[in-house]
Amino acid sequence: MNGKDISNLRIHYEKSELSEVNAPASPFDLFHTWFAEALEGGIREPNAMVLSTVQNHRPHARVVLLKGATAEGFEFYTNYNSSKGIQLAENPYAALTFFYDFMERQIRVEGMVHKLTAGQSDQYFHSRPRGSQIGAWVSHQSQPIASQQVLEEQQKFYEEKFRDLPVIPRPEHWGGYILEPGSIEFWQGRPNRLHDRLLYVREGNAWGISRLSP
Numbered sequence: 001m002n003g004k005d006i007s008n009l010r011i012h013y014e015k016s017e018l019s020e021v022n023a024p025a026s027p028f029d030l031f032h033t034w035f036a037e038a039l040e041g042g043i044r045e046p047n048a049m050v051l052s053t054v055q056n057h058r059p060h061a062r063v064v065l066l067k068g069a070t071a072e073g074f075e076f077y078t079n080y081n082s083s084k085g086i087q088l089a090e091n092p093y094a095a096l097t098f099f100y101d102f103m104e105r106q107i108r109v110e111g112m113v114h115k116l117t118a119g120q121s122d123q124y125f126h127s128r129p130r131g132s133q134i135g136a137w138v139s140h141q142s143q144p145i146a147s148q149q150v151l152e153e154q155q156k157f158y159e160e161k162f163r164d165l166p167v168i169p170r171p172e173h174w175g176g177y178i179l180e181p182g183s184i185e186f187w188q189g190r191p192n193r194l195h196d197r198l199l200y201v202r203e204g205n206a207w208g209i210s211r212l213s214p
Contacts, residue, residue, distance in 0.1 A: 013104045013189025018196035020209055027184040027200035027207055028071050031107060034186070035069070038100045050097040051076065053087040060087060066096075067124060073180040074109060075116065077124060079141035081173050088113050094179055104189030111181035121175030126167065134158045136174045185212070 024030050038046035047066040052059055060083065068075030074096060078084060088094060096109040115121075125133060138154040145151065162168050181202065188196040197212035 011104075011189075012191065013193075013195065014191050015104050016188055017190060018186060018188035018198055020198055020211055023186075023198055023209055025207065026071070027181075027186070028069065030186060031069060031184070034100070034103075034105060034107065038103060038105075041100075041103055043100055043102060046098075046100065048098075049074075049076075050099075051084060052095040052097070053084055054091050054093070055087040060084070066098075067176070068178075073111065073178040075176055075178045077121070077174070077176045079136070079139065079174050080115075082141035084142075088177065096179060106187045108185040108187070109179065109181045110183050111179050113177050113179045116176035116178055118175070122170050124176060125170040125174070130168065133168045133170075134162065137168075137171055190214070 024033075035046055045065070048063055049066050050061050051064045052061040054060070062084065064076050064078065064084075066074055067077055080089075092113050093111070094113045096107075098105075098107040098109075100106070125136070134155065137158045138151055183202065184200045186196075186198045186200075190196055193214060195214040197214060199210050199212050200207045201210070202208075
């Protein structure tokens with residue numbers, strides 16, 4: 001750390017506040033507001049989120065990209081045979097965390113995950129750059145490989161295989177998920193570590209809102 005003490009690294013949060021008085025009835029409205037502000041505020045990838053899963057009572061986390069957010073939930077895409085895919089097949093409950101450091105905000109989402117339809121996965125797959133489509137065929141995600149050369153050879157193989165195809169088929173092992181939230185928490189940094197925390201909990205077709213102690 002070049003002589004710097006990690007324990008003394010701290011930021012004084014004072015950019016904004018979050019009040020339940022002004023909070024919308026739907027957490028998705030607040031999410032889209034914060035997402036737009038993060039995008040306009042210069043956050044490089046406001047759709048980057050930590051996806052946390054559990055397998056055999058052990059947590060696993062990694063950063064993935066949000067590819068859709070509606071009143072139904074939060075969408076992302078991956079290899080179904082990847083570590084996260086296997087974990088979600090065993091335990092469909094997961095959590096998402098967004099962190100917008102410049103804005104002193106984070107969003108925590110918890111709920112059940114299930115696969116999107118084949119049609120939805122096809123639509124997104126074919127919206128990706130051709131190279132990314134081929135990459136979905138090349139990578140046996142999360143599996144050990146001997147070297148980077150293996151990937152390069154597989155890439156050449158599939159580039160040649162699909163060379164004359166105007167539309168690359170989506171691999172059956174690749175597609176989308178949606179996390180349907182049961183709770184969404186919005187965290188706004190505040191002075192003296194007395195942060196604002198609003199928790200939305202699904203209550204049937206509506207959402208209850210409560211303030212949490214920091």
